Amino acid sequence: MRKNTNCDLQTCFMCQLALKEWKPAIENHRKNLSVKKGEQIIKEGEPVTGVYFIYSGSVKVHKKWGEKDIIIRFATKGKIFGHRGLGVENSVYPISATALEATTFCFIEKEFFLATLRVNHELAFNLMMFYAEDLRESEEKMRNLALMSVKSRLAVAIFHLQDLFGLDEQNCISIDLSRQDLAAFTGATYETVFRTMNDLVQEQLITLIGKKIQIRDAKGLKLLTAEIP
Template sequence: MKEWLPAIHAHKKNFTLRKGDTIFREGDPVNGIFFLYSGKVKVHKHWADGKELIVRFAREGDIVGHRGIGTELVYPVTATALEPAAVCFFEIDFFNASLKVNHDLLYELMQFYAKELMESEKSMRNLAHMSVKGRLANALLVLKSKFGLDEEGFIAFPLSKQDMSSYIGATYETTFRMMNELINEHIISVSAKYITILQEEKLRQLIRED
């Protein structure tokens, strides 16, 4: 999704965001699409009592707000900065016009959607059939493979337990307890928001499907 980004570079409008800032909110009219230059963003859906489910994380180079493309009039999700971030914004009309003209862009976007759909349906199955501990194990592996490790061996996407619980679709308390189990079993170690995977194989065992 990064190759053609420079091609439409000239039409960008830049914004900077502070931690906790909202890029767009579920239900807002769709007015454009965003690219992340720097920072980390969560994309989430809301539910009663401030409950939420994080459906995706984005970092530099990623696209946000694409769920508004097509026939949708309002964003079906909210996007919130997890740390200071810089985004560039494209008017929806401009972006749609680009899609009409730029076949490669459209093809990439289609493939991107296809991949997101697969991930999403996998997550659906996980939510339906996996225990919280299994979903946590899976989330850790996904975060590692998607964002890698930093210099110190931590998963390079630090998350509050709050956000972790929203990501795996469980309550804060349950997530906390399951995390403790993993720590006591020496499968992971945790220092504030920073997580180290000690025994990847044991995590994999927790998500065996059959």
């Protein structure tokens, strides 16, 4: 990791919601860092030291599930990660976090962040809402894993990635996601996802341009996501 002195107060989840009077304290306690693509920021099982706020780039939040590695969610500009495990004494991170691309972020130590929540009620409220949404998405993902076919889960994943990362000038989802990561996010093996992707291409629902995905028939692909009422 490399130190970075830049700070984006306009996009940081914490700085946007913190009291104006508290921001000098944040300035004194924050540590801005930069990582390269593929660099691990958090390792599952390590003691919780603090939380992270992304200024630019993106991160995959993942964990071991038996012998598999599953991606729980993605964190992008302005979002928080490393928050799981907060509030429990001598806790460890239940997840890992790895940069999907060159990423800059702010690190705030656990003790100062908890003190910030006690003082900044708007920030604490919005963090509670974030936890609620995070839990809802996790429960929905578990339901999909149990009840949906791989093809339907893959369709759900593709739309989620489009919503999160947007489209580039070629109308492709704007993230170079490896097939291994797509499989880990879908909750299936690499081989199964590879075959299913080819099926979607043959059915003219998507087009592949390198590692990028372009939705060709949004209506047809959307029908697959309605497998569960």
